[in-house]
Amino acid sequence: MIEFFRLMDNSKTSDVLVLGAGPAGMAAALELSRRGKRVTVIEKDSQVGGLAKTYIFSEPEGVFRTDNGPHRFFSKNKYLYDMIGDLLGEKWTQVPRLTRFFVGGKFYFYPVRFKNVLGQMGFIKAFRVLFDYVIEHIRARIKPRKMNSFEDFAVSRFGRTLAEFNMINYTEKIWGIPASEINKDWASQRIAGLSLFSAIKKMIFKKGGPKSLVDTFYYPSLGAGLVYEGMKKKIEENGGQVLLNAEPISVKHENGRATQVEVKTQQGTKLFSPQAVISSIPISREIELFDPVVPNEVRDAAGKLRFRAQVYLFLTIDKEKVTDDNWVYFPDKEVPFGRISEMKNFSKEMSPSDKTSLFVEFFCFEGDEIWNANKDQLFDMTMEWLEKLKFLKKEEVLNIHYIKKPNAYPLYDLEYKERVSTVLNWMDSFENFFAIGRPGRFRYTNQDHSLEMGILAARSVLEGKRYEVDSVGSGKEYFEQGYIPNEK
Numbered sequence: 206m207i208e209f210f211r212l213m214d215n216s217k218t219s220d221v222l223v224l225g226a227g228p229a230g231m232a233a234a235l236e237l238s239r240r241g242k243r244v245t246v247i248e249k250d251s252q253v254g255g256l257a258k259t260y261i262f263s264e265p266e267g268v269f270r271t272d273n274g275p276h277r278f279f280s281k282n283k284y285l286y287d288m289i290g291d292l293l294g295e296k297w298t299q300v301p302r303l304t305r306f307f308v309g310g311k312f313y314f315y316p317v318r319f320k321n322v323l324g325q326m327g328f329i330k331a332f333r334v335l336f337d338y339v340i341e342h343i344r345a346r347i348k349p350r351k352m353n354s355f356e357d358f359a360v361s362r363f364g365r366t367l368a369e370f371n372m373i374n375y376t377e378k379i380w381g382i383p384a385s386e387i388n389k390d391w392a393s394q395r396i397a398g399l400s401l402f403s404a405i406k407k408m409i410f411k412k413g414g415p416k417s418l419v420d421t422f423y424y425p426s427l428g429a430g431l432v433y434e435g436m437k438k439k440i441e442e443n444g445g446q447v448l449l450n451a452e453p454i455s456v457k458h459e460n461g462r463a464t465q466v467e468v469k470t471q472q473g474t475k476l477f478s479p480q481a482v483i484s485s486i487p488i489s490r491e492i493e494l495f496d497p498v499v500p501n502e503v504r505d506a507a508g509k510l511r512f513r514a515q516v517y518l519f520l521t522i523d524k525e526k527v528t529d530d531n532w533v534y535f536p537d538k539e540v541p542f543g544r545i546s547e548m549k550n551f552s553k554e555m556s557p558s559d560k561t562s563l564f565v566e567f568f569c570f571e572g573d574e575i576w577n578a579n580k581d582q583l584f585d586m587t588m589e590w591l592e593k594l595k596f597l598k599k600e601e602v603l604n605i606h607y608i609k610k611p612n613a614y615p616l617y618d619l620e621y622k623e624r625v626s627t628v629l630n631w632m633d634s635f636e637n638f639f640a641i642g643r644p645g646r647f648r649y650t651n652q653d654h655s656l657e658m659g660i661l662a663a664r665s666v667l668e669g670k671r672y673e674v675d676s677v678g679s680g681k682e683y684f685e686q687g688y689i690p691n692e693k
């Protein structure tokens with residue numbers, strides 16, 4: 206009987222239920238709570254921030270922080286900068302970017318530097334890059350390539366030598382399938398703004414260039430997760446609640462409306478009957494929750510969508526500095542990890558002043574050899590290379606932290622688009638259910654796009670009209686009104 210009254214009470218205390226407390230879910234909840242809606246966020250993890258959260262490790266030598274892979278912030282949307290600036294104040298700072306690639310045993314700066322490229326690549330290979338580039342562009346005028354895969358896109362845009370130098374190999378490392386089986390949409394999202402010509406222009410004039418060549422970016426002084434912790438505080442101040450270690454176990458629906466959500470929490474099962482549901486949990490999990498079950502073709506399409514996973518090592522180090530870089534990329538397949546990052550080069554507050562840390566990223570599928578490797582095996586693989594590169598000696602490592610992330614990257618294979626459309630067309634037909642975010646829309650987003658999706662889903666609930674959320678820069682008409690601080 207007591208449980209029954211508690212369940213009824215939950216139904217009444219939430220206008221909107223938000224599933225998942227990553228950037229998309231938190232932005233939705235913040236926007237709704239600012240406008241006086243009673244909102245509850247349901248998060249499976251013990252912390253908010255999703256893939257953009259920041260872990261804190263207190264060790265005898267001091268406090269070390271790391272993002273789940275460092276998160277630079279970049280957007281063309283001023284509203285987002287103003288919103289985060291309002292949340293973080295002086296803790297939101299600009300950081301210079303330094304990135305290097307390690308290819309064929311040599312380091313290359315990115316954005317590219319003329320002397321470095323020629324010196325490391327050699328005149329013959331540099332000539333080959335230019336030659337292939339010109340040939341591809343002539344070919345494009347006579348007989349353009351069919352543009353199905355990432356490989357087609359990269360080769361036609363840059364020529365084969367450059368495409369294979371650091372794009373096709375790194376892409377295959379990220380996705381674990383050949384570049385010829387990766388959808389060209391990945392290229393459109395990642396390298397569409399790039400061209401050899403603009404890179405050379407940037408190298409010579411040191412100005413302009415596309416977005417992936419930006420020289421500085423914004424970063425919160427205590428890690429990317431600070432943004433989402435700040436949002437949690439504001440949502441709670443506005444009367445909302447964020448339930449951690451909680452997850453939905455069913456979403457009842459009737460006549461194209463989500464009517465009731467059953468949620469498992471640490472205090473037992475709770476029932477919510479909100480006016481609207483906004484979900485940023487993985488699309489394939491969401492589909493399993495619907496009751497009555499979804500049509501067969503929708504379930505089949507969702508079941509065939511695959512995510513790429515990641516395993517990370519976070520090494521705390523008894524040394525003031527390892528590199529000057531934010532990130533170092535390792536496209537070559539002989540190196541088992543894909544990227545290392547030194548958190549101190551994002552903000553000096555990420556580690557004690559006389560110590561540093563490295564975040565090492567491995568790409569994998571759940572259940573494969575890397576996913577199943579234990580901490581010591583991964584550490585040995587990592588140290589073999591870090592010692593070879595003279596970055597670090599084993600005895601300088603203070604502690605090894607081991608993190609696993611399923612559902613890190615929605616896999617854009619050649620068939621994904623049709624499958625995603627089948628699932629989203631069904632979900633989007635609901636009057637009061639809004640799928641958003643990277644896992645929720647199976648879309649490779651950065652923080653800015655997930656934040657935009659969350660805000661626009663909230664606006665859809667508030668305004669009673671559905672905003673399109675799939676492209677970066679959607680909802681211009683709303684964002685152009687500007688961010689109004691501390692509005693309730």
Ligand SMILES: Cc1cc2nc3c(=O)[nH]c(=O)nc-3n(C[C@H](O)[C@H](O)[C@H](O)COP(=O)(O)OP(=O)(O)OC[C@H]3O[C@@H](n4cnc5c(N)ncnc54)[C@H](O)[C@@H]3O)c2cc1C
Pocket residue numbers: 224225226227228229230247248249250253254255256257273274275276277278279451452453485486487490566613614641642643644645650651652653655
């Ligand atoms: C290694 C790495 C580096 C990145 N670097 C950058 C960068 O430099 N700049 C940038 O802007 N972006 C970066 N990104 C992308 C960024 O992390 C994402 O765009 C962003 O986190 C997506 O937010 P989201 O809310 O859409 O999804 P998520 O962050 O995935 O959030 C989804 C949330 O739902 C929760 N959840 C899942 N299942 C359930 C369930 N069943 N019940 C309840 N909750 C559930 C999850 O725990 C999570 O909190 C990076 C991503 C990775 C993996």
